[in-house]
Amino acid sequence: MLNRDERKRIWELDFLRGIALILMIIFHFLYDLNEFFHYPVAYYTGVYYYIGKVSVILFMLISGISSSLSRNNLKRGLRLLIIAMGITVVTHLWQAQWGIKFGILHFLGVSIMLYPALARLPSIALPVLGTLVIWAGRFLPEVSFDYLFPLGIKSSNFVSADYYPLIPWLGVFVYGVFLGKVLYKNHKSLLKFRFSPQNPVNYLGAHTLIVYLIHQPLLLLMLNIIFHFL
DSSP: OOOHHHHHSOHHHHHHHHHHHHHHHHHHHHHHHHHTTOOOOOTTSHHHHHHHHHHHHHHHHHHHHHHTTOSOHHHHHHHHHHHHHHHHHHHHHHOGGGOOSBOHHHHHHHHHHHHHHHHTSOTTHHHHHHHHHHHHGGGOOBOSOOTTGGGTOBOTTOOOSSBOOHHHHHHHHHHHHHHHHHHOTTOSOSOSSOOOTTSHHHHHHHTHHHHHHHHHHHHHHHHHHHHHHO
16 A cells, blocks of 8 residues: 555656666775775776766756656755765765765756756757757866866866766756656656555665665775675
């Protein structure tokens, strides 16, 4: 028996969000092995690289779609941005060279707050805008300062362990806004069948933020224990 909140959720979005989270956890596990425990895993190339990128692109697309279903995107975006700033502080205190300055949560927070302006555009204009933003990423200049790093404009010395600037990645979010306006204008699932919302993937997808916040500390703790005994 589904409760009211579960009936209102669009199950396929939770499912895809859960898949994205699982892929991200796998990628971060490989990243941690290489960067913190010096185990030779080439996470930056081949299938491992694409696991990370598919995860991020799914999060951005689904976030754009979900924004078309939310009643208060400014509040949602601001909450994510506040949490992201907390992550910035914690990571810089932990190890400054690994500090996250504009990671996926920063990106999503700002993008969601921009949704009201994007939603006013005609639907046909959104994929054009998204493509232009992605294309603009190829022409960003390298400068001698880092004041514009949220836009993707930075110096060669800029470092952020997790970095997804608005250019070009906002283009992916805009594609999601387009999909939300076109496919989910009735705020209903597109599929006649559904998985139980209690299945593990959907459960993760419905609780993405809390799992995202705790998964890295848990991974590092687990790997510390394993390598300590090995």
